[in-house]
Amino acid sequence: MMKGMLKRALGVAAAAAMAVAGMGVLAGTANAAPLTGDQTITLKADNREQLEGRTFTVYKLADYVQYGTGDGAEYGIDTIDGIDGIVEGAVRDAVNAAVNPDVDDKEDPLATVISRNSGEGSLDQDLKGSTRTFVKNLDITGFTKFIPRSDVFAGDDENGYTRTLTVDPGIYVIYDTTDPAVNNAVPMLIGTAPVYKDTEIDMKNQSKPGTPTKTVTGDKDDTVSFGDTLTFTVTASAPDTANYEDYTFTFADTPSLGLTVNSEGMTINGKTIGIGTGQVNAKVSFTGTFQGDGKQSFTVTLEKAALAQAQAGADNGQIVLSYTATVNSSATASGVSNSVTVNNNGIVSDEAKTPDLYYNDFAFHKQYADGTPADTAEFVIKDESGKYLVRNADGTWSTADTQAGATKLKPSDGLVSVKGLRNGEYTVEEVTAADGAMDIKPSFTVTLKHGTATPTAFADTAESDPFGLVNFNEDKTVATVTNVKKVTQLPMTGAAGTMLFTVLGLLIAGAGVTVYMKSRSMRHMLRG
Numbered sequence: 001m002m003k004g005m006l007k008r009a010l011g012v013a014a015a016a017a018m019a020v021a022g023m024g025v026l027a028g029t030a031n032a033a034p035l036t037g038d039q040t041i042t043l044k045a046d047n048r049e050q051l052e053g054r055t056f057t058v059y060k061l062a063d064y065v066q067y068g069t070g071d072g073a074e075y076g077i078d079t080i081d082g083i084d085g086i087v088e089g090a091v092r093d094a095v096n097a098a099v100n101p102d103v104d105d106k107e108d109p110l111a112t113v114i115s116r117n118s119g120e121g122s123l124d125q126d127l128k129g130s131t132r133t134f135v136k137n138l139d140i141t142g143f144t145k146f147i148p149r150s151d152v153f154a155g156d157d158e159n160g161y162t163r164t165l166t167v168d169p170g171i172y173v174i175y176d177t178t179d180p181a182v183n184n185a186v187p188m189l190i191g192t193a194p195v196y197k198d199t200e201i202d203m204k205n206q207s208k209p210g211t212p213t214k215t216v217t218g219d220k221d222d223t224v225s226f227g228d229t230l231t232f233t234v235t236a237s238a239p240d241t242a243n244y245e246d247y248t249f250t251f252a253d254t255p256s257l258g259l260t261v262n263s264e265g266m267t268i269n270g271k272t273i274g275i276g277t278g279q280v281n282a283k284v285s286f287t288g289t290f291q292g293d294g295k296q297s298f299t300v301t302l303e304k305a306a307l308a309q310a311q312a313g314a315d316n317g318q319i320v321l322s323y324t325a326t327v328n329s330s331a332t333a334s335g336v337s338n339s340v341t342v343n344n345n346g347i348v349s350d351e352a353k354t355p356d357l358y359y360n361d362f363a364f365h366k367q368y369a370d371g372t373p374a375d376t377a378e379f380v381i382k383d384e385s386g387k388y389l390v391r392n393a394d395g396t397w398s399t400a401d402t403q404a405g406a407t408k409l410k411p412s413d414g415l416v417s418v419k420g421l422r423n424g425e426y427t428v429e430e431v432t433a434a435d436g437a438m439d440i441k442p443s444f445t446v447t448l449k450h451g452t453a454t455p456t457a458f459a460d461t462a463e464s465d466p467f468g469l470v471n472f473n474e475d476k477t478v479a480t481v482t483n484v485k486k487v488t489q490l491p492m493t494g495a496a497g498t499m500l501f502t503v504l505g506l507l508i509a510g511a512g513v514t515v516y517m518k519s520r521s522m523r524h525m526l527r528g
Contacts, residue, residue, distance in 0.1 A: 034063030035169040039192035043163040045203040054178040058146045062171040077111040086142045098134040135187040209344040212236040214352040226420030227396030234321040236342045247304040250343040255292025258331025266323040269310045280309045329395025360448035361419040364479040366411040369489040373414030374434035380406035382427040437483035444470045
């Protein structure tokens with residue numbers, strides 16, 4: 001077998017590339033003994049999780065053999081046979097898949113292609129090229145694992161992290177075999193000293209992605225109404241996929257109870273999701289709507305081609321997911337929220353969460369003057385914009401332009417309850433007096449401010465309630481609306497009292513006129 005002779009002074013290569021420019025192939029002695037002793041390969045990474053706790057499987061592909069001694073020593077590469085020549089055969093097949101012209105069976109496959117100058121017929125120093133093709137096509141079935149004599153992890157956040165493997169002199173391929181479900185590194189081809197000076201490898205697996213940011217719009221002061229449409233935006237750093245043929249980048253989003261997520265209108269970097277021109281061919285785990293429960297997640301996955309589509313024309317280094325969700329009536333008093341993680345080719349980020357968004361509720365009493373419930377009265381509610389509220393069958397709210405289109409709310413056992421409104425000032429208008437009551441219909445306002453010392457505050461004016469039929473407790477947090485059946489039940493103070501005395505005065509005046517007229521009639525009769 002031909003042996004590749006390497007000058008020690010020429011033994012310089014990139015960490016993951018085995019090409020050495022200007023190297024010649026010299027005939028060697030077939031029975032030269034391989035070099036022995038301790039050499040090291042160092043894996044380097046910026047982040048702890050790229051190295052700590054991961055499993056690296058090492059296979060030896062070639063030995064070094066030495067010719068001569070001292071400063072005149074030269075080295076050769078000898079691809080190992082393995083059992084029944086399986087290693088050399090597999091290496092030859094992988095080499096011939098990566099370079100042209102092919103290496104015939106009379107040549108040592110690694111010695112031949114490493115000795116060629118970079119370019120055609122060599123394993124180049126670009127992982128996007130022939131070296132990567134070689135590693136991809138290398139079938140290691142039947143190879144014997146090389147167990148490093150030591151494997152030492154060290155480092156810190158400031159200076160980076162290392163895993164140092166102690167091995168024999170030679171050429172190796174190293175695989176990250178931690179778990180098929182996680183982000184394994186690109187396979188690494190490297191040689192040790194004394195042939196190669198640079199025996200450090202910068203890890204090509206992605207580190208733990210930074211925590212994405214998540215924002216929400218469409219609320220008011222962190223409050224919502226049932227039926228509101230919210231827009232959620234998730235921003236994550238775009239990954240570097242250059243050294244990968246296959247890649248997945250996944251948003252895993254967990255909406256809380258009370259949120260209905262809509263797949264329609266979902267975008268990535270402002271581009272719609274789909275297979276058309278200018279779209280992003282991402283995979284969404286649902287179609288239509290997704291009902292949040294705070295436990296189940298939906299996913300949006302971008303493979304390598306979709307990531308390229310998303311970033312086309314963008315230079316901000318971000319992947320931005322945007323979608324809408326509707327607040328539904330299953331929301332609880334603890335509020336609605338949304339959390340998300342990013343799975344960057346198998347490594348999951350920390351969770352990002354939107355602020356909790358809350359809703360308000362309020363109630364008021366409705367009674368007759370004697371304190372009994374007045375359940376046949378009807379009320380409507382108007383918001384700050386002048387729109388009237390419509391309560392839909394699913395418990396959400398929408399609006400109507402006129403009072404006639406509003407939902408008429410009736411008391412139940414003397415209590416009108418309203419649930420699921422955002423902060424703001426609302427006007428409550430009585431539109432139908434209770435059965436048997438005088439047709440006097442006051443209105444009043446309620447100001448909702450969730451999370452404040454006074455989350456509910458009622459008020460009225462002389463114009464909205466001229467007869468004083470809306471009464472409040474001392475701090476105006478409880479309201480009672482009264483229907484009267486006769487004038488004498490009207491309050492005796494304020495405008496209502498004035499009106500009562502006016503009415504009574506008119507009645508008395510009317511009675512006096514009647515008496516006077518009857519008196520005149522009697523006098524005429526007596527004179528006649």
